Amino acid sequence: MKIPFVDLHAQYLSIKDEIDEAIAKVIAESAYIRGRQVEAFEQAWAKTLGVQRCVSCANGTDAIYIALRALGLRHGDEVITSAHSWISTSETITQAGGRVVFCDTDEDTFTIDPLDIERKITPTTVGIIPVHLYGQPADMEVIMAIAKKHNLWVIEDCAQAHLAKYHGELVGTFGNVATFSFYPGKNLGAYGDAGCVVTNDDRLADWMATFARHGGKGDHVMEGINSRMDGLQAAILNAKLPYLPAWTAARRDVAARYDALLGDVGDVITPKAVRGRDHVYHLYVVRTENRDALRKHLSEAGISTVLNYPKALPFYPAYSYLGHVPKDFPVSCFNQSRILSLPIYPEMGTEMIDYVVKCIDGFFSYEPASLYQQTETVRAN
Numbered sequence: 001m002k003i004p005f006v007d008l009h010a011q012y013l014s015i016k017d018e019i020d021e022a023i024a025k026v027i028a029e030s031a032y033i034r035g036r037q038v039e040a041f042e043q044a045w046a047k048t049l050g051v052q053r054c055v056s057c058a059n060g061t062d063a064i065y066i067a068l069r070a071l072g073l074r075h076g077d078e079v080i081t082s083a084h085s086w087i088s089t090s091e092t093i094t095q096a097g098g099r100v101v102f103c104d105t106d107e108d109t110f111t112i113d114p115l116d117i118e119r120k121i122t123p124t125t126v127g128i129i130p131v132h133l134y135g136q137p138a139d140m141e142v143i144m145a146i147a148k149k150h151n152l153w154v155i156e157d158c159a160q161a162h163l164a165k166y167h168g169e170l171v172g173t174f175g176n177v178a179t180f181s182f183y184p185g186k187n188l189g190a191y192g193d194a195g196c197v198v199t200n201d202d203r204l205a206d207w208m209a210t211f212a213r214h215g216g217k218g219d220h221v222m223e224g225i226n227s228r229m230d231g232l233q234a235a236i237l238n239a240k241l242p243y244l245p246a247w248t249a250a251r252r253d254v255a256a257r258y259d260a261l262l263g264d265v266g267d268v269i270t271p272k273a274v275r276g277r278d279h280v281y282h283l284y285v286v287r288t289e290n291r292d293a294l295r296k297h298l299s300e301a302g303i304s305t306v307l308n309y310p311k312a313l314p315f316y317p318a319y320s321y322l323g324h325v326p327k328d329f330p331v332s333c334f335n336q337s338r339i340l341s342l343p344i345y346p347e348m349g350t351e352m353i354d355y356v357v358k359c360i361d362g363f364f365s366y367e368p369a370s371l372y373q374q375t376e377t378v379r380a381n
């Protein structure tokens with residue numbers, strides 16, 4: 001059996017007629033950039049989240065950059081974000097003129113550690129970008145309290161967390177601005193790049209819409225950038241949006257089956273869903289001391305896995321100038337050497353899940369003991 005990491009084609013086939021019709025309509029109207037479909041999606045997404053405004057843009061990375069500029073980031077301002085994320089979260093801080101300050105993460109949720117945020121705040125700190133990594137919300141109540149106490153803004157990076165909830169409230173509704181990606185593989189994905197910013201602040205929304213469209217159409221009140229959602233992507237997102245709750249439930253079902261079947265296998269630690277946080281399982285990430293050998297074993301069995309991400313951000317060459325050492329981020333470093341993302345997508349059948357579990361079980365049951373170690377590796381220091 002071959003198990004892909006995600007199967008976008010299976011999802012297309014499940015709603016083929018609607019997608020084909022949506023695409024044909026855009027072509028019939030030649031509404032390729034912005035237009036009716038884009039406006040409809042902006043309204044539908046704002047309504048889904050229960051926020052005042054949604055401003056679409058070209059991708060989830062631009063969304064963070066646009067939000068940072070809207071919040072008035074100035075040269076040298078420090079912005080605190082997670083050491084364990086995709087680089088969009090930090091590269092945009094630098095692009096907007098700020099200084100990246102990395103924080104360690106919480107061991108069980110992979111999200112930013114609020115205690116470390118407090119330690120990293122200086123007089124030049126202006127904001128925090130928590131990431132709802134893998135689909136699990138960061139600890140927003142505590143983060144918002146810290147932000148309030150120190151007069152900082154918050155941008156929620158929701159790229160992996162469409163419809164995730166924290167104490168019953170949707171992520172994207174806590175910060176001053178929240179950003180989403182609709183990259184094809186995300187929980188709500190277009191057939192190309194797309195993204196948006198959402199906010200309840202009309203003034204910020206107006207500024208972001210103007211900035212993302214060359215500083216205004218007809219009257220350039222400022223120099224902006226060109227970051228637009230195209231009509232085809234919006235039409236596809238409009239067609240897919242009604243299915244997002246069911247797809248989210250299906251992801252949770254896959255995760256629940258993995259949880260139940262992997263609970264007792266080898267030294268595998270299944271993702272911890274913390275109370276009060278509704279995980280939407282963009283990724284299903286287990287931890288094991290035997291990650292690399294297990295990954296090889298699964299690959300030989302036809303199962304694709306991914307490392308999200310191979311290293312903590314501060315240890316990529318792009319950030320060598322910060323001069324960090326592993327003990328600066330002990331939890332992120334420890335986790336990052338043990339994480340393995342297993343295949344998960346709404347269309348994944350139980351026989352596929354069971355095959356993945358069987359192969360993981362096989363690795364721990366039948367491989368020579370020398371292939372894997374049962375002792376805890378020493379934490380990075």
Ligand SMILES: *Cc1c(COP(=O)(O)O)cnc(C)c1O
Pocket residue numbers: 059060061062085086088089131157159160180181182183193194195
């Ligand atoms: C995907 C992703 C982004 C960026 O989204 P793009 O649409 O690919 O630019 C930002 N942050 C995180 C955490 C992501 O996973």
